[in-house]
Amino acid sequence: MSAQKISPLEQSMVDQGMLHVQDSIPSIWVELKYATTDNFTGVVLYDRMLNAYLHPLALQKLRKAQTILQKSHPGLSLLVYDAVRPLSIQQKMFDVVKGTPQQAYVANPSKTGLHNYGMAVDLTICDEKGFPLDMGTPFDYFGKAAAIRDEEGLVEDGLLTPKQVANRRLLRKVMTDAGFYVIQGEWWHFNAVTLENARKNYQVIE
Template identity: 65%
Template sequence: MMMTRNKNIILSFYCFLLLPLALAAQQQKASHSLDAYLQTKGLVNVSSLDRSIHADLKYGTTDNFTKTVLYDSLSGIYLHPLAADKLVKAQKYLKTLHPDYSLLVYDAVRPLSVQKKMYKVVQNTKYAAYVANPSRTGLHNYGMAVDLTICDKQGKALDMGTPFDFFGSAAGINREAELVQKGVLTKQQVKNRELLRKVMLHAGFLTIRGEWWHFNAVSLTEARKSYKVIE
């Protein structure tokens, strides 16, 4: 009887020791669940191609316009292989121009499930008009778009005149000279934007007029014709 009791005490002691380890393993697995899902869809973790590219995934924090964590289990920059290769090419070109600079990614693939979450969060807010209805897929949903900037060797983002996801005319790229004349932007801020565009265009990305930080690897028409949406 005493031996059985001692065995139970020992077993309970080991369970007490192992429980935190089991919970930690479970949490680690959960924290990478979106990463694992994206890999099954054939997307590439950009860090596996070039570790010098920096990441500050804004939607994985509350530091974004929704003030909500939208990626609750994402740790890497994931893109379609075509877009990932272009991003690495852009980084290498940037390094030839400015060895101390690096690309700093704010957002890459945005699964449709996250787009739906974002769309729901902004309803009845001033941002509702700026978030695309999930029924109309965008290039982020294919892993074919990337939002980014340039940072220095300390990881500090260059001044581009507006923050990421700024909703206003100053975020656009088609009236920069006029905005400089009006004092909305400085010449250095525009110069920084031009550097970002130079390296991204060199790598084969496409710009959009309204957002200095957004670049597309292919056109939306091509994506809808040739690639699959990441649900």
């Protein structure tokens, strides 16, 4: 861990075994969307968390993905939007959207998800100045254009361009080659293990 001062919440995550992403992978970019108002809720949710953390297993895979990307496409980098999400923040997020149409997109804290284990990462690819490649939709976009299940159809419908699909496929390739799993509804979300595996073998980050 660097000499940079971290919050009690971040220290708690370190004490629970989480690793600081940028300390471990200095070349990676991080922009925690929930530490800003630039997210689907429009409010700051990570007011006590400014750095990204992951479980060591997920971090090992992320480091491999960054290496694969930078070897095949020098000048490009992964850009992390979200990583571990402590259960306390999951509750805060759920409270913000409860009773709104957005509630359907946020997991109830009583049903843990892989972010709560530090085993999921939301990310994109950026250039050497940190500008993200065009993936067709913003992060946390709730519409069919965010899905990966029928990107050719989305191109035919005019919702995506071939270049946007190519950018997504590059992201998927480096992440899956590093051992991550995709999900069909969100181009930016990748899991290091299955949820069943996490619930059986790992601890939820409080």
